[in-house]
Structure formats: C-alpha cells, structure tokens
Amino acid sequence: MNRALFLDRDGIINVDKHYLYKPEEVEFIPGIFELCQLFQDNGFIIIVVTNQSGIARGYYTEEDFQRLTQWITNAFTTHHIHLSATYHCPHHPSITGECECRKPKIGMLKQAIKRFNIDPKQSLMIGDKLSDIEAASNAGLKLPVLVNEKSTVESLQPATQSLIVPSLKAALPPLKRWINDLD
Ligand SMILES: [Mg+2]
Numbered sequence: 324m325n326r327a328l329f330l331d332r333d334g335i336i337n338v339d340k341h342y343l344y345k346p347e348e349v350e351f352i353p354g355i356f357e358l359c360q361l362f363q364d365n366g367f368i369i370i371v372v373t374n375q376s377g378i379a380r381g382y383y384t385e386e387d388f389q390r391l392t393q394w395i396t397n398a399f400t401t402h403h404i405h406l407s408a409t410y411h412c413p414h415h416p417s418i419t420g421e422c423e424c425r426k427p428k429i430g431m432l433k434q435a436i437k438r439f440n441i442d443p444k445q446s447l448m449i450g451d452k453l454s455d456i457e458a459a460s461n462a463g464l465k466l467p468v469l470v471n472e473k474s475t476v477e478s479l480q481p482a483t484q485s486l487i488v489p490s491l492k493a494a495l496p497p498l499k500r501w502i503n504d505l506d
Pocket residue numbers: 331332333334335339450451452
C-alpha cells in the first residue's frame with residue numbers, strides 16, 4: 324500500500340486569493356516545495372484535494388480550473404516534485420445541491436485512497452481550514468494538519484491527533500519527527 328500526502332490547494336500550495344484561476348496570479352506559499360520534497364523523499368505520493376465552488380458560482384469554468392491545475396503541476400515538476408493527481412469539487416450546495424465531494428465530506432479522499440491503494444493510517448492531509456481537518460479525520464487519515472496563521476502555538480491535539488501550526492515552515496520539524504516515528 325502507498326503512503327500519501329494530501330494537500331489542500333488554496334492557502335497551502337498557493338496564497339488564497341479567493342476564486343483564483345489565472346496562472347499569472349499564483350503566488351506559492353513559502354516552504355511548499357521543501358515540504359513536498361521531504362515527503363517525496365520518504366516515499367509518499369502527493370495528491371491535491373480542493374474545493375472549487377467558483378465553478379458552480381460561474382466565476383470560472385472547468386476548463387479554466389484544468390488549465391491552472393496543469394500550470395501548477397508543471398511548476399511542481401520544475402521543482403522535481405511529482406503531483407500524482409488533483410481532485411476537485413466543482414459544486415456548491417446552495418447552487419448545485421449537496422454532493423459527496425465537497426470537504427468536509429470525504430468523496431475526493433475516498434476516490435484517491437481507492438485509486439492509488441493508499442493506507443490512510445500512514446497518510447496525512449494538510450489544509451488551512453477546519454473542513455480540511457474534518458475531511459481528513461473522517462477519512463481515517465492518521466494525521467490531519469491545520470496550517471493557520473491565527474494559531475500561534477504549535478500544539479498536538481491528542482483528541483483528534485491533529486497538528487496545528489501557524490505556517491508551513493513551522494510544520495516542517497514536527498512533520499519530520501512524525502515521518503521518523505512511522506516505521
Ligand atoms: Mg484552503
């Protein structure tokens with residue numbers, strides 16, 4: 324079985340500019356490539372799972388989204404990082420009705436776990452919203468990581484086994500320890 328690093332996109336890979344779809348507006352979050360390198364070197368596959376209600380809202384099209392996805396994937400390749408897949412939810416409950424994929428639901432994670440034969444108990448998800456953490460927990464991922472600048476103290480939450488850090492860079496040392504403790 325594979326180990327996977329699941330990444331939220333907006334707020335983790337790129338600065339969340341709300342309904343981003345233009346490559347020229349992408350601003351990568353400091354530390355994202357280093358973090359991915361660490362996991363890739365330790366045998367994790369990397370998968371992006373992102374809510375994109377901008378499609379349901381008509382702010383941009385499916386095609387716009389796919390174009391940006393290809394651009395981001397290429398940028399990672401330039402940094403020698405392989406993104407195995409990007410899953411997205413194009414829905415919004417009040418426009419398109421309830422779906423199974425919009426985080427905190429686990430549809431996207433479930434699909435990826437099946438397709439890539441992933442062991443959730445050796446996998447983690449990094450996101451910047453509570454809905455990311457809830458999705459990760461609900462899908463049985465071992466370590467949900469919340470990166471949120473409003474959280475000033477790095478703290479392990481024993482109850483949910485989640486890690487809360489103020490930035491990606493602050494996440495690196497505890498994640499290194501977590502990887503080392505896996506085996
Ligand atoms: Mg986000």
